[in-house]
Amino acid sequence: MTRLPLLLSVPLGAVLISAAASGIGLAVNAARSGGIPVVAPFPYQQDCPEKLSVPEGPTVGAEQAARLLHAQGVLFIDARPAEAFAAGHIDGARSIPFSFISPPGPGTAAELKKHGHLIVYCDSPGDKLAGLLAASLRDLGLRRVKVLRGGWEAFTRAKKKTGAGP
Amino acid sequence: MKLRRLLGEQLAWVFRVTLGVVFIVASLDKIAHPEAFAAGIANYHMVPLGLINLMAICLPWIEVVCGLLLVLGLWTRANLLVVNALLVVFIVAIVSALRRGLDISCGCFTTDPGAHAMTRWTLYWDIIWLGMGLHAMVLDRNLLSVTRLLRRTGATGETT
Numbered sequence: 001m002t003r004l005p006l007l008l009s010v011p012l013g014a015v016l017i018s019a020a021a022s023g024i025g026l027a028v029n030a031a032r033s034g035g036i037p038v039v040a041p042f043p044y045q046q047d048c049p050e051k052l053s054v055p056e057g058p059t060v061g062a063e064q065a066a067r068l069l070h071a072q073g074v075l076f077i078d079a080r081p082a083e084a085f086a087a088g089h090i091d092g093a094r095s096i097p098f099s100f101i102s103p104p105g106p107g108t109a110a111e112l113k114k115h116g117h118l119i120v121y122c123d124s125p126g127d128k129l130a131g132l133l134a135a136s137l138r139d140l141g142l143r144r145v146k147v148l149r150g151g152w153e154a155f156t157r158a159k160k161k162t163g164a165g166p
Numbered sequence: 167m168k169l170r171r172l173l174g175e176q177l178a179w180v181f182r183v184t185l186g187v188v189f190i191v192a193s194l195d196k197i198a199h200p201e202a203f204a205a206g207i208a209n210y211h212m213v214p215l216g217l218i219n220l221m222a223i224c225l226p227w228i229e230v231v232c233g234l235l236l237v238l239g240l241w242t243r244a245n246l247l248v249v250n251a252l253l254v255v256f257i258v259a260i261v262s263a264l265r266r267g268l269d270i271s272c273g274c275f276t277t278d279p280g281a282h283a284m285t286r287w288t289l290y291w292d293i294i295w296l297g298m299g300l301h302a303m304v305l306d307r308n309l310l311s312v313t314r315l316l317r318r319t320g321a322t323g324e325t326t
């Protein structure tokens with residue numbers, strides 16, 4: 001068999017190895033549950049969340065939210081990471097951890113549309129995660145999306161005070 | 167002659183295996199957390215948005231595959247070319263980030279944004295690894311490698 005000259009075979013080998021490794025990466029990403037979209041759908045701003053400006057939007061106070069617990073057509077959405085949700089959450093809440101890289105898509109929006117009112121909460125200072133998730137839900141055409149002021153902590157305090165819910 | 171072999175072939179083997187291990191270790195956290203790695207790439211503000219995720223998906227796998235092949239000693243020169251090219255890209259990115267005064271983690275070994283901030287030492291380490299990669303690329307003779315083993319059994323005659 002004729003050998004390729006080194007000047008050709010080495011770069012060709014490098015390209016083939018890179019392509020094969022990339023192919024493995026793309027296949028694993030497609031197959032795994034924590035895979036990310038091949039093209040980022042949303043600008044990245046994760047580096048400096050403290051400098052992040054959260055889009056303004058309607059909010060709801062903790063006591064009012066506690067009274068709305070289990071009210072018909074109201075869905076609480078937990079924007080915190082899944083681990084925080086697993087450790088404790090508002091009864092009946094749905095977990096949608098906010099991520100710049102994988103924000104909720106039209107499928108999630110279609111599911112949420114059947115609920116009349118959405119109350120989004122988190123536990124980050126200034127309700128940033130909730131504010132960002134609420135903004136991305138509004139971008140998807142959902143109306144009546146409110147941010148729970150003070151988030152998870154304020155809600156648990158208010159729930160004790162009002163005695164609402166389980 | 168002995169010294170020449172020590173500084174040539176044998177040192178090249180040490181460098182090749184070291185680089186292989188470094189690249190394998192560097193890839194693991196990125197493979198486990200592609201989302202965080204994508205954010206890490208974005209922090210450099212050098213890659214267009216449309217390419218960030220693709221890079222976050224593919225780059226760690228290129229690192230781990232090249233790392234494994236370097237340790238095994240298969241297609242050594244081609245792998246060293248990939249590794250050296252990646253190191254040049256990393257060096258350019260780090261120099262650019264340092265010059266712009268970006269207060270970010272380099273994302274080299276961990277995707278944790280709170281990990282060690284990028285410093286000049288991050289750059290120095292990459293330059294050292296590039297030196298090792300170039301040395302190995304020129305002087306590696308497939309010492310303790312699968313390639314040499316296969317050659318002995320006559321299964322392959324690859325030189326890449």
